[in-house]
Amino acid sequence: MPAVFFGHGSPMNTLEHNRYTEIWRQLGELAPTPKAVLAISAHWYTRGTAVTAMEKPRTIHDFGGFPRELFEVEYPAPGDPALAARVRQLLAPAEVTLDKSWGLDHGTWSVLVHAFPHADVPVVQLSIDATKSPEFHYDLAQRLVPLRDQGVLITGSGNVVHNLGRIQWAEGAKPYDWAVRFNDVVRGYLSAHKHGPLIDYMSLGEDARLSVPTPEHYLPLLYVIAQQVGNETISLPVDGIEFGSIGMLTAVVGRLEG
Numbered sequence: 001m002p003a004v005f006f007g008h009g010s011p012m013n014t015l016e017h018n019r020y021t022e023i024w025r026q027l028g029e030l031a032p033t034p035k036a037v038l039a040i041s042a043h044w045y046t047r048g049t050a051v052t053a054m055e056k057p058r059t060i061h062d063f064g065g066f067p068r069e070l071f072e073v074e075y076p077a078p079g080d081p082a083l084a085a086r087v088r089q090l091l092a093p094a095e096v097t098l099d100k101s102w103g104l105d106h107g108t109w110s111v112l113v114h115a116f117p118h119a120d121v122p123v124v125q126l127s128i129d130a131t132k133s134p135e136f137h138y139d140l141a142q143r144l145v146p147l148r149d150q151g152v153l154i155t156g157s158g159n160v161v162h163n164l165g166r167i168q169w170a171e172g173a174k175p176y177d178w179a180v181r182f183n184d185v186v187r188g189y190l191s192a193h194k195h196g197p198l199i200d201y202m203s204l205g206e207d208a209r210l211s212v213p214t215p216e217h218y219l220p221l222l223y224v225i226a227q228q229v230g231n232e233t234i235s236l237p238v239d240g241i242e243f244g245s246i247g248m249l250t251a252v253v254g255r256l257e258g
Contacts, residue, residue, distance in 0.1 A: 002254035003227035023238040028115030035151035041107030042158035053084035058103035075109035080122035141226035156220030161247030168244035175241035182211040
């Protein structure tokens, strides 16, 4: 089973049909039908690590200021308590809480509504521990690799470049030079299979500081590249920078075979 990092961008992508959402749709069609999805979303950023363990996760509308139509979206995918227990087992000795209060946030459902529009694939979310380093998250994610052989699609949802403070709302806003440079650097390391600089991304200078002012949207990428085994390829089916400072890169580890 491949692993996919989605640059999810604005929640409005849920309702839109554009070049990003078209690729997400195609990925869902091309990938082998998964037994379940394990999703790591930028929007479940916690103290400690947790995994959703309920039978029927709720659809969380964790945003404000958007049209009513977006708040009416429901993504009624079932949960998978057995997968949650398996994730907890694989991540030991790290402490993982079996959570029955969260659900599916928009980082997860805004992309899955395109990839798996029938919401018929069980979905489990794994939180990102805000107290831990990028190295911790990469190492933790490597313990999840066996799930790929068990039919689980591991997804990360965030943005390589994510600076809300520098957003330009004008239509067709030109990307900042620093955003383009950092995005290109990340693309280069992904293509070269060099994970070290991507883990230690803050060593990449001022462009990295501006592109990743806070880590929660970047860290899901580490969970996905940690799934790369041996000479597996990483493909980059769609990319772009919206509103000047929001990166839309999608990256796929492994082969897509329908």
